[in-house]
Amino acid sequence: MISPDLIKGSLKTIVLRLLKENGRMYGYEITRKVEELTAGRIKLTYGALYPVLHKLENEGVLVTEAENFNNRIRIYYSLTPKGNSVVAEKVNEMKEFIDSLQSIVNLQPGLNNG
Amino acid sequence: MISPDLIKGSLKTIVLRLLKENGRMYGYEITRKVEELTAGRIKLTYGALYPVLHKLENEGVLVTEAENFNNRIRIYYSLTPKGNSVVAEKVNEMKEFIDSLQSIVNLQPGLNNG
DNA sequence: CGTAATATTTAAGTAAGTTATATATTACAA
């Protein structure tokens, strides 16, 4: 398991990227998908996820459709046009972040420095 | 520039990884090196860096040697044996983190899902 | 009949950062 402190800050981008991928998803589904894609290494907490979804909706980044499945409410989220451009920005930033971390982590003694 | 929220949480690992690489470094040097390695995309703030260095010292992860250069104090930090094992753990975790982020960011529509 | 899984909500608390300020020397330009 990856420590929450490390993941902190990436939540929004992760959620938005998955929504871009899947068109629409509900909260619980997002947590499942993240666990699946990361081999259980990233687990989103509901206390973090749902407030973020609500916030993104209030900002006009996401829209919701409530549906009923087996007497359980599912609230599907999908990107607005504004949301689409936000994802693009966020994903670019995350790619730069990954590149940056890699250039630090992958340092090799005696090869890159002097 | 990568947003502070994204970097937050990685600071400790970045610092430790650089110290492992360079043997010993002083605070200001660490900020320069991170900017250099990340093409200016990650800028550490002193308000974050120095408290972290002090904390790691108190935990027995780092030791210090104060030196004088041009009438300016330089406090060099280097890893203790304990520090070496901490770096190893932290770097492993970060590699898993990077892998996880990549498996989300690099999703391709219609290829991995169904 | 109890537990696990599914599904969402939200209040209270934590802590890792940011922001701002202080201090002091060297170097360079106008």
Add this chain to the structure above:
DNA sequence: TTGTAATATATAACTTACTTAAATATTACG
């Protein structure tokens, strides 16, 4: 010589993105 930028460290006050915890409700399984 006066001011600004770079070098070098320290720390108090504040923010906020989370974690933790508790609540609610249905389905599924042993």
